[in-house]
Amino acid sequence: MDQDKVHVAIISSPGMGHLVPVLLLGHRLATHHGLGVTILAVTTQTSRVESQILASLTNSNHLNLIKIPSPDISNLLGPDDAVVTQLAIMMREARPGIRSAISAMNHPPHVLIVDLFSGDSLPIADEFKLQKYVFLPCNARFVALTMYLHVLDKEVKGQYVDQKEPLKIPGCVPVWGQDVPDPMLDRDNQQYLEYVRMGINFSTLSDGVLMNTWRDLDPASLDALRYNEILRSVVKVPVYDIGPLTREVNEADLEGNEVIKWLNKQPLESVLFVSFGSGGTLSAEQIIELAHGLEMSQQRFVWVIRPPVGSAKDGAFFTSGSGPDKPPDFLPEGFLDRTQKNGLIVPLWASQVNILNHQSIGGFLTHCGLNSVHESIKAGVPMIAWPLYSEQRLNATLLSEDVKVALRPSVLPAEKVVGREEIDKMVRSLMEGEEGKMLREKVKLLRESANQALSMNGSSYKSTCEFISCCKMKMK
Template sequence: MDQNKLHVAIISSPGMGHLVPVYLLANRLATHHHVRITILAVTTQTSPAESQLLGSLADLDHINLIKIPSPDISNLLDPDDTMVTRLAVIMREAKNNIRSAISTMSSRPHALIGDLFSSESLPIANEFHMRKYVYVPCLARFAALTMHVHVFDKEVKGQYVDLVEPLRVPGCVPVRGQDVPDPMLDRNNREYNEYVKMGINFTTLSDGVLVNTWRDLDCTSLDALKYNETLKSVVKVPVYDIGPLTRLADPAGSNDSKVIEWLDMQPVESVIFISFGSGGTPSAEQIAELAWGLELSRQRFVWVIRSPAGSAKDGTFFTSGSDSPNGPPDFLPEGFLNRTGTQGLIVPLWAPQVTILNHKSIGGFLTHCGLNSIYESIRGGVPMIAWPLYAEQRLNASLLTEELQVAIRPAVQPAEEVVGREEIEKMVRSLMEGEDGKRMREKVKLLRESANHALMINGSSYKSMCEFITCCQNNN
């Protein structure tokens, strides 16, 4: 490696939903801006999918990977602590290991980037005379809300979900109480305090915030973060819109896939793809209703399915890929597989999502609204059924359905109530056959072109990334 190149280290918290965005940022910096990259990945050793991705990262020539062992936090958690609390505690306790890893590097980085759960490690950068940044692989409205929530904490009484009026972040689209991220649902829960602290850290411990978005996706919130004087007095640091960083289809990577072979035989834009991401786990009752809805719709489908995990909506976040299929799923309605044998395809656990979403036969995507999946759908030109389950996914769904109008969503919150088969049938038919589906398909294809343009040389996100890199270089 060229020792004179700008060298950036990026900290990743555990989970596929965090490791993938860190890899995408690292790859973009390395391949498009010729930056030396080291990823400091805190691992949990419980997710086969994560271990597989780490193994592939270790083989890359343009990225240096350092695995940070996850600390023992068993005596620091209560049995009912949430995923957000667990991640916050893991990353807090991993600080010493992260510091040790940096101190032993033969070539010290010039800048340190922490993902959204790694903000407490940013002061380590001061010890080694590095610039320090936060990477928020989420929408601009989530970033704005997170950095402003400590203001609401002082000004708003009672639970946010009980508010009649929406929350108003200066300059941003108002946020309904029902759409707030999970940590804001219960102000008495430990995860709420972790979330408030995280937002404060973004603005007080960093030299800037990188957000995985682009101008045309959520310009109102992005403009507020950059130019609204009231919000800037809270945020305090520069905000860089650098997205959409997302995985792209590899045409040569899945030619032997059973799924792709099946899709090759279907008409153009005739298949709906159903997947709840690496962590999403609908209940057994909801899976049954979804199966009935798909069958009643008579639409072609590819459904990536895993065993239900009780009441947890994010039941496989830390264990993605560990569920072992053993014959046909026994939690589907009796006879479902026989009745839909020519209509659809059930795929246990995992499928090449990016390749599927870029296949000509795909005409819709039922998604949990994780940002990785949303961007992959937009880059594939595929409209969506928004089915938010956890984290900030309800906030994402509101943007997709109400402002961008590239998705429809159930009348109830899928994380709280079971969506019935009749409504599922209606949504699937509307997306795949109706006039609303046609309009959404046209809008999402325009959004795809906008995303591509933002990342091109002289595009808005490319320029913003260059500004970030210049700030790092000026510190050397």
């Protein structure tokens, strides 16, 4: 065993939105920085689609993957417990499995890295005398809000969504109540208490925080996390911007891919890609309005579609990728026939990175999950921000108001149906309007910034090196 080589173990909670960035972090640390990496993935029953994604990301000799079966928590949950509560309880109950996995490792790690929902596993590092870090696949504004939340909890009276003024976080752009992450929507819900606890754990139990972001996406929040005296008194630990870590185009998937074949026949930057992530779902009524809006716009589109649900609030987090793998029967009558020349419907799942990087893609209607946001920016594709749940409203505001690479509906899609006329207007504006041209120019500049950040002399590369140097110093 190389005495100077840093070995890390990274814990991932269930869900592709959590596992994908953990795998990307592990791959980056192994291939670009020479670390030994083991992924401890707490897994639920995965769908065929998720298994395919997992296989594509772990098909290398760089990562050692240990799957830890998720514990049975059915007797610990109430019928109305939200996703954050479920994940927090699941990851607490998974600690014996995590502890056993670390104990049985051939090369004991020097460093334990936990993800967003695994903060309660940080004390395990103390048992094995390991360094301990948190990896948050989130933007800097979300990190600042999360770690400052226990202060707001004491200062703010009543529900955050009812506040007349935005929430003030030292050094950061204020956050309006309507943009707060889901756990903050109801302070009487158990998931709010879990979320407050998470933020406290990150600063009190860890040696530092890694963030899947880069300086130019939100420099004010990053500077505040590092230098603002008031915020630093709460955050306490070092923060490292190490992103944006994203999946790369898989050349093997391009040949024979029916979507790619269709895109090859379309003009440059003429197609709108519509997808709501691995767990995003819409109501039946919203699907109908979206279909009519796309048809009215007369723009080319590729739409990855899932069956409707009664409520799109939490999406289909634990059932993502499931459902019938066939053309949907819940679209407006005659829609498929009327749009067959300029539209392509894809049931359940498509290779998002490959599609976004195709030269015919000119826009992305997205739920604003950060994996999707980063992939769109890295592909130089402007967006229509359609937030559904979690921290996606915060991401949507950052994209539309701060870096200005996205349009946004006038209503919150998770709260109210977006009508076909507004969808038509947004799609036309993005794909052929002057505003769309400006957004396209800005996102291509941001793409250059993201690539520069990850290059050998870039800010994210240097920040990762600082993290590794700190780990090596503590090993001596």
